[in-house]
Amino acid sequence: MSQLDQSGAVPAAAENAAPAVSLSGERVLRVIVPLVMLAALVGLWAWYVQAYNIPKYILPSPALVAQSLVNDWPILGAALLVTLKITFAALAIALVGGVVLAVLLVQSKWIELAISPYMVILQVTPIVAIAPLILIYAPSTQVALLVCAWIVAFFPVLSNTTQGLKSTDHNLLNLFELYGASPLQTLFLLKLPAALPYFLAGLRIAGGLALIAAVVAEFAAGSAGAGSGLAFRLLESQYRLNIPRLFAALLLLCATGVAIYGATSLISHLMLRRWHESAIRREN
């Protein structure tokens, strides 16, 4: 019966299809341009080191860094693994804890009043300043690092999810009330899905922050031995003036950061692409 309306949907679908061609062109550019830029920078770097005869303890050539990455892989790889473990463990606990606490906060005014000031205090205090204290109280350095990374990653998840839960469409809340939905039904069928985009934004921030905090805390801890992460290897390379290795460690850290950002962005895109505005490509 709704010929008029339905025909309206067809041009909409066609509209989506048309830009796809130019979009894939744009996508190729999006990959190629940064790659060309990277090649140019590395080339410039290699040329500069060679042309001005820069000693390797000041600025090693890209080739030397690559060589160090390969040769020192047993050490650096192990360190990377340690850092990754701390980062992801902290992130996982932050995600679960952040969501659970956010749900509690919006259920009860009392809990919110009692807890939120302390959440803010935790957030605004620089993690390097609390790290020494945590190192004293924690049973092991690993646990201390985990706690540090968790504190930092936790807050964006909590605050984003809380905001998402609070901004549920009130008409939809009315609708649920009208049909006699239980609080649990309202939570799982309405509030949590509505908060998902906010939560995912929090996840993207938390992923990067967890890595940063894991590294910063390790700097503060300055631990040594078998359980050392990338931060310790960085410091160690600096003491020993092993600058190629320092660069290699830095490179790994950067790559990890980018990978985490990419992965969280991808997860976010995949979860929202069917329905959320942020995941819709628009020409204008």
Added chain:
Amino acid sequence: MSSAVSMNAVAPSGKPIVRLEHVSKTFSNGTIALKDMSLTIGEGEFVSLLGPSGCGKSTALRIMAGLGDASTGRVEWPTMPHDASGKPEREIGFVFQEPTLMPWATVYKNVWLPLRLHGVSKAAARERVMSALEMVGLDKFADSYPRELSGGMKMRVSIARALVTRPRVLLMDEPFAALDEITRQKLNDDLLRLWEQFGWTVVFVTHSVFESVYLSSRIVVMAARPGRVIDEMEVDAPHPRGVAFRTSLEYGEFCRRASQSLLSAIGANDHL
């Protein structure tokens, strides 16, 4: 200017299905949204609540639906079965001004929602969901997401969701106000056709004189500050109505009377 408004109460046709008795509503910020509103709606009626914005139309509708209580006065659903707690178990469908769909759920899942909340599984709900979607002409769009639909289609989904529980009463709060004229007319026609076919009771909030005359069997005119009923008129034109009615002198005459009534409703507030 203030004109004396003559109040022509019109008796409802059919057995009373919902009765507002001296309902007043004062919000916590002191706004008197409704003052002493009494209204009886009969089974099978199509009643429009017509009035300027802010006159308490939505508030009245929400109180009927049980979304928020009246400050004083009573709402009765005399023919509705009561549930265990003594509350009338209302067979009501509610349509908001916005489509109010869950953007993360497909059309099917949106329409399934009222049944799902009562424990009906996705498969068991299939027949009812699809027949509700068929009624609004969207059965082919069951797997679409709301954002893939036009404004009119979203509104149709919203109506299908209200119909899926097979309610006896449909409460609609300016459902088509945000749509363009052509889509709106189409939806009006479809709604009217469904109403003629199924014989629901419809309470339809609108601020459009033309819409209220075209659709209703009775128009209840409200004025603001405080929100109250100031006039009622019967639109005793036969159904089915269509272009013939919309272009008739009779229609024009009804519109003229409703407009006058609405004007005096607005005139009752000097500042407008």
